[in-house]
Amino acid sequence: xxxxxxxxxxxxxxxxxxxxxxxxxxxxxxxxxxxxxxxxxxxxxxxxxxxxxxxxxxxxxxxxxxxxxxxxxxxxxxxxxxxxxxxxxxxxxxxxxxxxxxxxxx
Amino acid sequence: xxxxxxxxxxxxxxxxxxxxxxxxxxxxxxxxxxxxxxxxxxxxxxxxxxxxxxxxxxxxxxxxxxxxxxxxxxxxxxxxxxxxxxxxxxxxxxxxxxxxxxxxxxxxxxxxxxxxxxxxxx
Numbered sequence: 485x486x487x488x489x490x491x492x493x494x495x496x497x498x499x500x501x502x503x504x505x506x507x508x509x510x511x512x513x514x515x516x517x518x519x520x521x522x523x524x525x526x527x528x529x530x531x532x533x534x535x536x537x538x539x540x541x542x543x544x545x546x547x548x549x550x551x552x553x554x555x556x557x558x559x560x561x562x563x564x565x566x567x568x569x570x571x572x573x574x575x576x577x578x579x580x581x582x583x584x585x586x587x588x589x590x
Numbered sequence: 591x592x593x594x595x596x597x598x599x600x601x602x603x604x605x606x607x608x609x610x611x612x613x614x615x616x617x618x619x620x621x622x623x624x625x626x627x628x629x630x631x632x633x634x635x636x637x638x639x640x641x642x643x644x645x646x647x648x649x650x651x652x653x654x655x656x657x658x659x660x661x662x663x664x665x666x667x668x669x670x671x672x673x674x675x676x677x678x679x680x681x682x683x684x685x686x687x688x689x690x691x692x693x694x695x696x697x698x699x700x701x702x703x704x705x706x707x708x709x710x711x712x
Contacts, residue, residue: 518698520635527685527702528635539700571635575696578649579625581635 486510488574490582496590499562505585507555507572516576519548519557522584523568531570532557562587592616592701594686599706606676606710612669612686612703620644620664623689625699626671628682638684639671643692654680673708681710 487510497503507517515535520528530539532548535555545560559566567589572582598610612624626638639660640649648660659672669686684706687699 516696520699522635527704528699529702530698530700533698533700573635573698575698578651578696579627579637579698581637584634 486513486574486577486580488572488580488582490570490572490585492585493583494586494588496588497562498590499564501562501590503559503562503566503587505557505559505570505587507550507557507582509553509555509574512552513574513576515551516574517548517550517555518573518575519546520571520573521566521568522571528571559587564589592688594688594701594703596684596686596703596706599684599708601709601711602676603712604677604710607672607674608676608708610671610673610684610686610706610708612671614667614669614686614688617688619662619667621692623691623694623697624662624669625687625689626660626669627685627687627699627702628680629685629705630679630682633682636682640689640694641669642694647694649694676708676710678710681708683707 489508491506517535519532522528536548547558549556569584571584593615595613625640641660657675661670686703688701689697
């Protein structure tokens with residue numbers, strides 16, 4: 485079974501700064517990796533699929549990179565609405581989510 | 591506009607049953623595989639089940655296999671999850687989600703419902 489590990493568990497960043505979130509797979513998932521944003525009381529929202537393709541309507545400040553086992557979600561200049569929990573999900577095999585990274589205001 | 595609206599959640603005793611529904615609109619429901627994902631209170635996302643666009647193929651996570659049944663009625667644009675032998679660890683918000691393909695195979699989810707809460711308690 486593939487294990488998805490996200491780091492850090494919590495990331496404290498100031499508005500306007502860059503945030504870098506990591507996701508590691510225990511075995512290669514090729515580019516079959518998606519990122520979601522979830523705010524309290526809301527459903528997850530798809531940000532990135534195919535490791536680096538932004539979903540419809542997602543601002544350009546969100547970018548994804550990586551392949552194989554190492555992936556990164558970068559938010560170039562944090563806006564107030566970006567503070568949330570972020571999950572990675574591999575779909576190379578049956579979907580499995582990482583445990584999430586909470587992005588909080590510093 | 592794509593909309594997914596879950597219903598049917600509520601309080602159920604351990605060992606009980608419940609049926610969740612997900613009403614879809616804004617897209618051709620019969621052309622998409624559909625999935626259920628759950629989230630226990632304060633926890634992360636856990637994949638539950640999938641069904642192909644025509645209902646002919648299904649998949650279940652090991653944690654629910656043999657207890658849950660996924661189905662769909664394409665004439666009513668509705669997805670279902672019949673849950674039985676419920677346990678405390680099944681307590682969660684249950685989301686239905688659309689995947690951009692017809693087959694019940696691994697994929698990402700481009701639209702999600704708002705979720706329905708299932709509480710398992712005596």
